[in-house]
Every structure is written in structure tokens, then in C-alpha cells.
Amino acid sequence: DADVTQTPRNRITKTGKRIMLECSQTKGHDRMYWYRQDPGLGLRLIYYSFDVKDINKGEISDGYSVSRQAQAKFSLSLESAIPNQTALYFCATSDSFDRGLEQYFGPGTRLTVT
Amino acid sequence: GIQVEQSPPDLILQEGANSTLRCNFSDSVNNLQWFHQNPWGQLINLFYIPSGTKQNGRLSATTVATERYSLLYISSSQTTDSGVYFCAVGSDYKLSFGAGTTVTVRA
Numbered sequence: 001d002a003d004v005t006q007t008p009r010n011r012i013t014k015t016g017k018r019i020m021l022e023c024s025q026t027k028g029h030d031r032m033y034w035y036r037q038d039p040g041l042g043l044r045l046i047y048y049s050f051d052v053k054d055i056n057k058g059e060i061s062d063g064y065s066v067s068r069q070a071q072a073k074f075s076l077s078l079e080s081a082i083p084n085q086t087a088l089y090f091c092a093t094s095d096s097f098d099r100g101l102e103q104y105f106g107p108g109t110r111l112t113v114t
Numbered sequence: 115g116i117q118v119e120q121s122p123p124d125l126i127l128q129e130g131a132n133s134t135l136r137c138n139f140s141d142s143v144n145n146l147q148w149f150h151q152n153p154w155g156q157l158i159n160l161f162y163i164p165s166g167t168k169q170n171g172r173l174s175a176t177t178v179a180t181e182r183y184s185l186l187y188i189s190s191s192q193t194t195d196s197g198v199y200f201c202a203v204g205s206d207y208k209l210s211f212g213a214g215t216t217v218t219v220r221a
Binding site for chain 1: 144149210
């Protein structure tokens with residue numbers, strides 16, 4: 001089984017709908033992250049969490065919210081989806097008790113907002 | 115924030131050829147990772163290399179932190195090496211990604 005899983009893998013939704021993307025990990029890492037990737041570009045950080053009670057905004061958090069339900073689960077919500085949120089979304093984890101810096105990525109969720 | 119520049123933006127190789135990808139960054143870092151994004155969009159960790167040299171099979175990487183650059187070497191390229199190669203750098207938690215190098219290996 002994959003260490004970092006994301007559901008759904010693909011989603012098409014309409015403008016104005018609320019949508020949640022979920023991430024689970026079995027790596028035992030304490031830190032989790034959400035990124036988005038737009039075509040032809042690198043990844044940009046949306047939110048990050050150092051533990052269940054420590055959640056922080058990244059560089060592009062507007063229009064998104066997150067919830068860290070447990071150490072192993074970190075979900076990303078789009079409260080009212082808009083077309084420019086069409087992108088590939090990645091969840092990542094890292095372990096502050098090890099090197100603390102190397103990040104491991106899930107398989108991605110391809111989201112299309114029509 | 116840290117600026118990351120990757121070159122070349124595109125690279126077309128014949129199977130069996132060798133290549134070098136470059137990553138320049140604008141500030142000192144204590145994290146540098148190389149990833150391969152395959153045609154299905156998945157990001158594969160290649161190297162965690164904030165300094166020094168590492169090798170993994172046909173791939174190797176070198177980071178010269180004092181001069182703010184890293185190199186990824188692909189030897190004896192195969193069609194499965196096709197995809198986008200990203201360099202990501204940062205300090206503590208934050209990673210800044212370059213725009214990537216798109217590699218196409220032709221049989």
C-alpha cells in the first residue's frame with residue numbers, strides 16, 4: 001500500500017460547489033502539507049500543519065480551508081469552487097523527528113471546476 | 115522568497131544518451147530535493163541533497179551549496195526517464211519549486 005494516499009484521484013465539480021480532498025498517510029510523520037500545481041508550473045504551498053493543533057497558511061491559501069483530523073489525516077476544502085481552482089493537488093508529509101525536511105508526496109488529485 | 119531557476123526548460127534525448135539538468139537558487143538553503151513527475155502526474159522522490167553528491171543507479175546529483183546550484187545527471191537514458199524533473203529548495207518546512215525541465219527520451 002502507498003504511504004501517502006489521496007482521495008479522490010480525479011474530480012469534476014461545478015462552480016460554487018463545496019468540495020473536500022482527503023489525504024491519509026501511514027508513514028507516521030507529524031508534518032503534512034497541501035500544494036497545488038498549475039499546468040507548466042511547479043508546486044505552490046496552500047497550507048501546512050506541524051501537528052494536529054498547529055495549522056498555518058501557505059503562499060496561496062485564499063479560497064481554501066483545511067482540517068487536521070488526526071496525525072495521519074489532513075483534508076483540504078474548497079468552500080465555493082471557482083474555475084481558476086482547476087489544478088493538480090498534492091498532499092505531502094515530512095518527519096520533524098528524522099531529518100525533518102525531506103517531503104514525500106501523494107499521487108495527486110486532479111480537480112476540474114466547470 | 116527563494117527564487118529557483120531550472121535549465122534547460124526542455125530536453126530531447128535519444129535513448130542511451132547522457133544529460134545534465136541544472137538548478138540555480140537565490141539564497142542559502144538546508145533542503146534541496148529532486149523529483150521526477152511521470153506522465154501520469156505522480157511525483158517521485160529522486161534525491162534529498164542539500165549538499166554533496168549522491169548516486170542512485172543511472173541517476174546522480176551534486177549540490178554545491180556555497181555556489182547555490184545543483185546538478186542532476188541522467189546516464190544511458192531510457193524512455194521511462196521521460197517526464198518533468200523538478201528541483202525544490204528551501205529551509206525548514208517551506209519548499210520552493212522551480213518550473214521544471216521537461217525531458218523526452220526517444221527510442
